[in-house]
Amino acid sequence: MFVLTRFSLKNKSLIVLASLAVLVFGIAILPLLKQDELPPVTYPAINIASVYPGASPEQVERDVTTLLEQQVQGAQNVQQVTSQSREGLSLITVLYRDGSDIEKARQQLTEQVEKARTALPTGVTPQLQVFNPGDIPIILLSVTSSKDLAQLGPSLQQKIVPQLQSIDGVANVSVTGVRQPVVSISLDLHKMQEKGLTLTQVQNVLQANNLSQPAGSVTNDGQTKTVRSGHTFQSLKELRGLIVGMAPAQEGSESMPATAPQPIRLGEIATIREDFAQSETLTRVNGQPSIGLALVKSAAGNTVMISQEVQKQLPEMEKLLGSGTKIKVLDDRAPVIQHSITDLVKEGLIGAGFAVLVILVFLLSLRSTLVITLSIPLSVIMALIALWTQQTSLNVMSIAGLTIAIGRVVDDSIVVLENIHRHLALGESKAEATLHGVREVATAVTASTLTTVAVFLPLAFLGGFVGAYTHPLALAVTFALLASLLVSLTIIPVLAYWFLKPPRTVQPILHTRPSLLERGYYPLISWVTRYRIITILLAVVLLAGSFALLPLLPINTFSGQGESRFSFTLKQTPGTSLATTDAEAKRIEDELKLVEGIQSFQITVGSGSDAGSFATQPDMALFTITVQAGKEISEVQKRVREHIQRLALQGNVTFQTQLNNVVDITVQAPNERTLRSATEQVMREIKQIPQTSDITNDLAAAVPSIVVEVRPNRATELGLSTMQVNQLLQSIYTGLPLTQMTLDNVTRPVILKMNATAMTIQQIQDLRIGTERGEVRLGDIARVMQTTDPVQIGRVAGTRAATITLTVVGQDVGGVTQQLQQRLAQLKLPSGATTQLGGTASAANNVLTQLLLALLFAVPTVFLIMVATFRSIIQPLILLISIPFAAVGSIVLAALTRTPIGASTLFGFLMLIGIVVTNAIVLIDRVNHFRADGMSPREAVIAGGQQRVRPILMTALATIMALLPMALGIGGAGNAIISSSLAVVVIGGLTSSTILTLLFVPTLYVLVEEVKERLSKRAKQEPLEAVTTTPLEHVK
Secondary structure: OHHHHHHHHHOHHHHHHHHHHHHHHHHHHHHHOOEOOOOOOOOOEEEEEEEOOOOOHHHHHHHHHHHHHHHHOOOOOEEEEEEEEEOOEEEEEEEEOOOOOHHHHHHHHHHHHHHHHHHOOOOOOOEEEEOOHHHOOOEEEEEEEOOOHHHHHHHHHHHHHHHHHOOOOEEEEEEEOOOOEEEEEEEOHHHHHHHOOOHHHHHHHHHHOOEEEEEEEEEEOOEEEEEEEEEOOOOHHHHHOOEEEEEOOEOOOOOOOOEOOEEEEHHHHEEEEEEEOOOOEEEEEOOEEOEEEEEEEOOOOOHHHHHHHHHHHHHHHHHHHOOOEEEEEEEEOHHHHHHHHHHHHHHHHHHHHHHHHHHHHHHOOHHHHHHHHOHHHHHHHHHHHHHHHOOOOEOHHHHHHHHHHHOOHHHHHHHHHHHHHHHHHOOOOHHHHHHHHHHHHHHHHHHHHHHHHHHHHHHHHOOHHHHHHHHHHHHHHHHHHHHHHHHHHHHHHHHHHHHOOOOOOOOOHHHOOOOHHHHHHHHHHHHHHHOHHHHHHHHHHHHHHHHOOHHHOOEOOOOOOOOOEEEEEEEOOOOOOHHHHHHHHHHHHHHHOOOOOEEEEEEEEEOOOOOOOOOOOOOEEEEEEEEOOOOOHHHHHHHHHHHHHOOOOOOEEEEEOOHHHEEEEEEEOOOHHHHHHHHHHHHHHHOOOOOEEEEEEOOOOOEEEEEEEEOHHHHHHOOOOHHHHHHHHHHHHOOEEEEEEEEOOEEEEEEEEEOOOOOOHHHHHOOEEEEOOEEEEHHHHEEEEEEEEOOEEEEEOOEEEEEEEEEEOOOOHHHHHHHHHHHHHHOOOOOOOEEEEEEHHHHHHHHHHHHHHHHHHHHHHHHHHHHHHHOOOHHHHHHHHHHHHHHHHHHHHHHHHOOOEOHHHHHHHHHHHHHHHHHHHHHHHHHHHHHHOOOOHHHHHHHHHHHHHHHHHHHHHHHHHHHHHHHHOHHHOOOOOOOHHHHHHHHHHHHHHHHHHHHHHHHHHHHHHHHHHHHHHHHHHHHHHHHHHHHHHHHO
């Protein structure tokens, strides 16, 4: 690598111009870098949703879920199949093995599902959906108005939704809280009976007279013209005048003449009007009724640019909706990204500032300080250019990688510049000092940087879900470190040549007086290398003591730091009406208005009937709370809990903050009775663990229902069918969708309703159904009875299952998970019942396992690099043995600050390995130079340590000071991956590893080298003894 330095010094102007070009180019491409919250990740799971209107959960399970499960079980790479059968909805989740090609899996699954289509009930069409974290809405908008929101809905759908969808990068805009405009036809049952009309007759006439179909084509005079036939309704007046039947002719009498058959028009037997569909969801913001808009970006979309465009168009969209209407941004993920970038800049500036301070203190040179400071922006800009070439977006993970690298990018430049500075102090010319200074450390600096890269680079090649997240982080760290190496060997020598000045007084090398730092270090290095066994024993005792603290540390894979919102659900008794749930939700809203620290809150009550809206139901309400900037989310959540506890609510409230503190337990059993018994037993056991809360299960109590069981033979005898009975009941309770018509440029469904009253079993039995043969009483052809149905039926791998969900209070998710595992293992469950941990427990194990595998792969790679550097196996082994001792400071500081062990701390340990090896390589490389000059191991270690004590302390202090703001929470830096946990681990580890590098590594080195020398002397003496003793033996 020294050849780069030589080339740079020969072409100084070229290097400077190239550096300026890189800076300009880097700044120019910054706006072109796509900015996202998360990297593009596809979760290895596919949902199959099937709507089966009106079917009970048991019917859904029997007619839909079971058939589809049988088909998908045989698909390739399937890890697990789970399902939920609810009223009118089947939801199957197919989980694939990590690393599976999800697009190929989707194609195969589509083929499997198609095989079952013919066996499914008529009208049931399974929909496949791949879950992608990128499909989570990036912007949530709330529309409030002084007008009737129902009247506002059509304008919103016609004007605002298309405008939002036209924004570059927006894939979809979903709307909640809008009541769909419909044409309501309310039939009068008594009038129909008087006229002799049946529901089927009216239904057939409406459907048969509102259609337009192609009839074919005709060719004439060389022109082909299509032929269409049909008719579509154009107005309500036309509907009212539609003839739906003919009144029979009346025979004449003395008092009344005979009449011909008279047409019966729809308006005579029905009330026809424009209306709105019944509300299935209610949406409010801060207690005010609203309509919600959720924007999802496309894969190529830029979150920040979409956000800027939405903000720009908001005033125009408000004008389109008229006065009194306001559109408010409830949640926007763009500021999260922008704040992360801002925090990165702050970290860089603060790190640069502290590096300036450290270098000034050690070198007492403003010029040297400015030269090294330039390495930070240059390295970061070069890393950003490299990320741009790889089409890697600026997201939480790539920004996290750059944040990790910030504390390390100055190290190479410090080592290089400090050595040049030392050579200048020895009286060498600028050219000689620069060349000699770089030549001495070029190999060591290169090797040390490559070892750190070797620690992080394996993260780029992890497979599956975890690998998709760690890939941009690993690339960012790798590019930044390689850039810092390039800067230290090319730009730094050129700037040093131009800006560094030789000291005014120069002493020859033989008469150079040690510095104050070197004089202070000398007695320490002399003592530890003299009393080597005592030093090693002390280090081993410290290591054992620190590892004894590990069980005391909480375990939490993801910190949740940087979150700005949380949610909770209100779950009423199964079967509770939408109105009752809404009334309870309003009580909670009144309390939320009193909670300090809440910026806004949104509530959604109820659910739609389509397959995409299965998150909530009429007996559920979802609250989403956005916390004010600067407020601690845990404190706000605690206040919300306290306020809700004041209310004597009829339902249960369950909080969800983020993934990190939620644990799932799946209970499986061969039948419903065993499942309920086992689930209750597990829940009783969980409640004994004090750190758990919000313990719920999805094995809800059964709800009452009315079943109308038609006797098909009897119905046929009287001229009816099961379908006709179902249509009658549907027209009474929900309305029967028939066709569509367009009014005022708005396409509306035509809903056929019956105004009959049927609230009790007796009233249902007394319903009269018109037929061509006359009226038929429903009770004569069907059995009407009350029964109970489960709210939902869960299955795992075809076996009945229930999911228990709990929230861990505090940070020790790992500790609670271990307690759960122990208690579940000791439980004596009913025969055939089993339990399995999921949620955070499963995700955490997967993440930690993958990271540990990467770490295990990194260690031999680091070893190989060190073997190539030192051309020895023994010396790299010394450094590898010393690595665990660097954890002493990390563990002690983590224990003192109650920092949990998780992904963030593991990244900190990875960073520590690189730093420990870096400093040790720089030291041992110099020691080996002195050994080559003929010094003994102890003399070489003392001389090398004195020369390297300053750069080692400088790099350590610069990194510690750069990470100190993050550890203290200054500057707002931090997210789920890079948080104060990483900073605490690195600061503690750096403190102990610096001592390790300066004292423990030299001690090991001396011990090993002296043993090698003794073995070498003994090997040389043995042949001599053999030569001198042989003649004597012959003499005797």
